[in-house]
Amino acid sequence: MTGRPNLMTPELKANPFPLYAELRRNAPVSQVDPGGMWAVTRYDDAMAVLKNPRTFSSAGFGLATNPPWLGGNPVSQSMGALDPPQHGRLRTLVNRAFTPTAVARMEPRVRDFVARVATALPLGRPVDMVPAFALPVPAYVLGELLGLDPSLHSQLKRWADQLTSVTAIRAEETERQEPVRQAVAEVRRYFSEVVELRRQRPGEDLVSDLLRARVDGEALTQDELLAFMFLLLLGGLETTVHLMGLCVLALMEHPEVMERLRADRSLVPNFVEEVLRTGAPGHGLLRLTTEEVELGGVRLPKGARVVVLLGSVCRDESQFKDGERFDLDRPGSQLPFGHGPHYCIGAALARLEAKLATEALLERCGGISPGEGPVVWHRSMVVRGPSSIPAVLHPA
Numbered sequence: 001m002t003g004r005p006n007l008m009t010p011e012l013k014a015n016p017f018p019l020y021a022e023l024r025r026n027a028p029v030s031q032v033d034p035g036g037m038w039a040v041t042r043y044d045d046a047m048a049v050l051k052n053p054r055t056f057s058s059a060g061f062g063l064a065t066n067p068p069w070l071g072g073n074p075v076s077q078s079m080g081a082l083d084p085p086q087h088g089r090l091r092t093l094v095n096r097a098f099t100p101t102a103v104a105r106m107e108p109r110v111r112d113f114v115a116r117v118a119t120a121l122p123l124g125r126p127v128d129m130v131p132a133f134a135l136p137v138p139a140y141v142l143g144e145l146l147g148l149d150p151s152l153h154s155q156l157k158r159w160a161d162q163l164t165s166v167t168a169i170r171a172e173e174t175e176r177q178e179p180v181r182q183a184v185a186e187v188r189r190y191f192s193e194v195v196e197l198r199r200q201r202p203g204e205d206l207v208s209d210l211l212r213a214r215v216d217g218e219a220l221t222q223d224e225l226l227a228f229m230f231l232l233l234l235g236g237l238e239t240t241v242h243l244m245g246l247c248v249l250a251l252m253e254h255p256e257v258m259e260r261l262r263a264d265r266s267l268v269p270n271f272v273e274e275v276l277r278t279g280a281p282g283h284g285l286l287r288l289t290t291e292e293v294e295l296g297g298v299r300l301p302k303g304a305r306v307v308v309l310l311g312s313v314c315r316d317e318s319q320f321k322d323g324e325r326f327d328l329d330r331p332g333s334q335l336p337f338g339h340g341p342h343y344c345i346g347a348a349l350a351r352l353e354a355k356l357a358t359e360a361l362l363e364r365c366g367g368i369s370p371g372e373g374p375v376v377w378h379r380s381m382v383v384r385g386p387s388s389i390p391a392v393l394h395p396a
C-alpha cells in the first residue's frame with residue numbers, strides 16, 4: 001500500500017476487502033480519503049469506539065452529513081448524530097414503533113408484496129435486479145411505515161441515493177452538489193406536507209404515532225420529527241436495498257449455496273446473516289473525538305473524524321475464523337447492525353424483509369447468471385451495495 005487510500009474509487013467500492021485485510025494487519029487505525037478520516041478496521045478498536053460515545057461522539061455523523069457546501073441537512077440534527085443522554089429521549093420515543101410485535105404485524109403484508117415482486121421478475125432475459133427486485137420491497141416497507149403515497153416509491157430511492165452520496169462529494173465537486181441540495185429541499189417539503197396531513201387527519205402510521213407520543217409529557221418538535229424521517233430514509237431504505245442486492249450477488253456468485261437453499265429453506269436466515277457480515281451494507285460509522293485519545297497505538301487529536309469500517313470489522317479473524325470466506329454454516333452476528341447506543345433500530349425489520357425476499361426469489365428461479373455489463377457500486381462512505389446488477393434468471 002502506498003500513500004493514503006481513497007475508499008471512493010470504483011475499484012475499492014467494488015472490492016475493498018483486500019485493502020481492509022492489509023489495514024487490519026499493518027495500519028489498523030490510519031487516515032484514508034476522502035477527507036483524511038481515521039479508519040478503524042479491527043474489532044477491538046471498533047468496540048472501544050462504539051462503546052465510548054463520550055470520547056467518540058456521534059456528532060461525527062452530523063458533521064459528515066452536513067458539509068458547508070450543503071447549507072443544512074435535517075439528518076445531521078437527528079438522533080443518529082446525538083450522544084447520550086439526549087439521544088436516549090428520542091430513541092425511547094421511536095423504539096415503540098420497532099418492537100418485535102410491531103414488526104411481526106407487518107409480516108403478512110410484506111410477504112404478499114414480495115410475492116408480487118418476485119412473480120413479475122422476467123425469466124430467461126436480461127433484467128437489472130436492483131430496480132426489479134432490491135428496491136421495491138424496502139421502498140414499500142418504508143412507505144407503509146411512514147404512510148407515504150405509493151406513487152413516490154421510486155422517488156424515495158432517488159432521494160436516498162442523493163442523501164447518502166453527501167459523504168463521498170468533495171468541496172470542489174460543485175456539479176455533484178446541486179442535485180443533493182435539491183433532494184434535501186424536495187424531501188423537506190414533501191415530509192413537511194406529510195406531517196401536516198397527519199396532524200389534521202391522524203392514521204395508523206408511524207408519523208401519526210410519533211405526533212401522539214410523549215416522553216416526560218413532551219412531544220417531539222416539528223424539527224425533531226422531520227430529522228427522524230430523514231434518518232429513516234437514509235438508515236432504512238438504502239441499507240436494506242443494498243442488503244437485497246448483496247443477497248442477489250451472493251446467490252449469483254455461489255451457485256452451490258443457492259442449491260443448498262433451494263433444498264432447505266430453513267437455511268435462509270443464516271444466508272441473510274452471512275450476506276450481512278460479508279457485504280456489510282451499513283458500512284462506515286462516523287464519529288468525532290471529543291478529546292485527545294489513543295486508539296490501536298495511534299494518538300488521535302481532539303476533533304479527529306473517525307470512520308469505523310464495519311465491512312472490515314465483520315471479517316476480523318480475531319472474531320470470525322476464516323473471515324473472508326462465505327460460510328452458510330457460520331452462526332449469525334449482531335455486528336453488521338452496529339453496537340452500543342445507536343444499534344440499528346430496524347434490524348429485525350431488515351432481516352424479515354431479506355428473508356421473505358430471498359425465499360420468494362428461490363421460489364421464482366433456479367439459478368441466476370451475470371447479465372451483460374458490470375455490476376455498478378453506489379459511492380458512499382456510510383453504506384455499501386450495488387446500484388445496478390445486470391442478470392439473467394433461469395426457471396426453477
Ligand code: HEM
Pocket residue numbers: 061079080081091231232235236237239240243280281282283285286336337338339341342343344345346347349350
Ligand atoms: C440491512 C439493513 C440495515 C443495516 C445493515 C443497518 C445498519 C445500521 C447500523 C450499523 C446502525 C448504527 C449507526 C451508528 O452507530 O452510527 C444503524 C442505525 C440505525 N438504523 Fe439501521 N440498518 C438497516 C436497516 C434499517 C431499517 C430497515 C431501519 C428502519 C426502518 C433502520 C433504521 C435505523 C435508525 C433509525 C438508526 C439510528 C439509531 C440510533 O441512532 O439510535 N435501519 N443501522
